[in-house]
Amino acid sequence: MGFNPTTKDLRARGPAQAALHEQAAAAAFPIFGRKVYVRGVVEVSNFCRENCTYCGMRRDNRSLERERAQHDEIAELLIHQRPAAMTDVNLQTGEDPVAARDVVLPLIRTLRRETKLGLSVCLGTLDAEIYEELQAAGATVYILKFESADAADYERWQSPGKLEERLRHIRQLAAAGWKVSSGFIAGLPGQSLEKILANCELAASLPLHGCSVSPFIPGEATPLAAAPAGEVETTLNCMASLRLMRPDWLIPAVSALNIAQADTGYRRGLRAGANVVTINLTPGDLQRDYLLYKRERFIMDEARVLAAIAAEGLEPSRQSMTEQLEQNAAVPIVGPT
Numbered sequence: 001m002g003f004n005p006t007t008k009d010l011r012a013r014g015p016a017q018a019a020l021h022e023q024a025a026a027a028a029f030p031i032f033g034r035k036v037y038v039r040g041v042v043e044v045s046n047f048c049r050e051n052c053t054y055c056g057m058r059r060d061n062r063s064l065e066r067e068r069a070q071h072d073e074i075a076e077l078l079i080h081q082r083p084a085a086m087t088d089v090n091l092q093t094g095e096d097p098v099a100a101r102d103v104v105l106p107l108i109r110t111l112r113r114e115t116k117l118g119l120s121v122c123l124g125t126l127d128a129e130i131y132e133e134l135q136a137a138g139a140t141v142y143i144l145k146f147e148s149a150d151a152a153d154y155e156r157w158q159s160p161g162k163l164e165e166r167l168r169h170i171r172q173l174a175a176a177g178w179k180v181s182s183g184f185i186a187g188l189p190g191q192s193l194e195k196i197l198a199n200c201e202l203a204a205s206l207p208l209h210g211c212s213v214s215p216f217i218p219g220e221a222t223p224l225a226a227a228p229a230g231e232v233e234t235t236l237n238c239m240a241s242l243r244l245m246r247p248d249w250l251i252p253a254v255s256a257l258n259i260a261q262a263d264t265g266y267r268r269g270l271r272a273g274a275n276v277v278t279i280n281l282t283p284g285d286l287q288r289d290y291l292l293y294k295r296e297r298f299i300m301d302e303a304r305v306l307a308a309i310a311a312e313g314l315e316p317s318r319q320s321m322t323e324q325l326e327q328n329a330a331v332p333i334v335g336p337t
């Protein structure tokens with residue numbers, strides 16, 4: 001009964017692709033209506049102990065000013081100056097256990113006390129104790145991308161630890177009651193369509209509430225700086241496939257879609273079934289040196305995300321992602337399991 005994507009779906013272009021995306025966008029309507037979740041992201045630290053070949057924040061990149069945000073500055077921003085449309089916040093870092101404990105944990109406590117925001121974190125693989133403390137403090141969504149479903153590629157690109165370990169953390173977080181969202185990169189150098197498809201299949205087999213797909217962007221100051229970018233069309237087809245596999249998932253339109261396809265990639269993500277958009281609220285200095293791919297990142301602000309939502313005939317949700325996920329959990333989802 002469930003949708004099983006094939007490489008033909010990933011290759012779809014022209015009318016076949018438009019039909020795939022339309023079908024995908026329609027699959028979300030019975031659960032989410034025309035609602036899109038507007039979250040803010042604050043990148044809290046660009047220290048990273050990992051050395052992912054594709055990522056500009058890798059520890060071997062000595063050209064960055066490494067910095068941790070201050071609790072008070074981010075608390076002030078999120079309590080008193082946040083965009084009105086945003087219902088959720090994601091606090092993200094490089095893999096930096098010090099920032100997780102000293103900045104993110106106190107921020108989660110403050111935000112739980114002072115706001116009704118849904119609270120997500122994306123901090124890499126950490127010890128079980130800090131996961132528990134973050135959850136007890138009020139965070140509900142943990143974002144942990146598995147990056148690549150192919151264990152040999154995972155190792156080759158020096159993704160964090162081992163794939164098996166990353167998957168174990170995803171399962172442990174889910175078992176502990178976190179709503180886990182994962183993700184992968186599509187179009188890493190030499191990645192075949194079969195391997196990209198395996199990412200969709202792995203995602204659908206995990207205990208997730210959401211999944212992102214990011215096109216590979218050759219990162220400045222990385223060993224892959226001269227490699228070709230991942231194809232936006234394949235990325236969009238992966239997003240549509242995931243939506244058809246899991247109509248109940250939160251699927252973000254990532255800002256990298258706009259780097260890869262100036263200004264239109266993001267809207268096409270929404271058209272292919274994405275239902276989460278992200279406003280970047282990282283303060284200036286950190287934003288410049290939170291280098292995932294290139295310095296001239298496409299920064300989405302409130303006006304841009306609201307314009308993209310409206311242009312696609314969708315509407316911003318007033319409910320947070322957390323509230324929606326709790327509601328989804330109460331209603332059995334008919335479709336693939």
Ligand code: SAM
Pocket residue numbers: 054055056057092093094095122123124125143144145147160183184185214215216217218219256292293
């Ligand atoms: N350090 C945390 C972790 O490991 O989960 C937080 C996320 S990490 C800083 C940011 C994410 O950006 C990575 O998980 C990866 O999927 C993505 N990313 C990094 N470099 C990329 C690139 N060149 N192209 C596409 N995505 C990339």
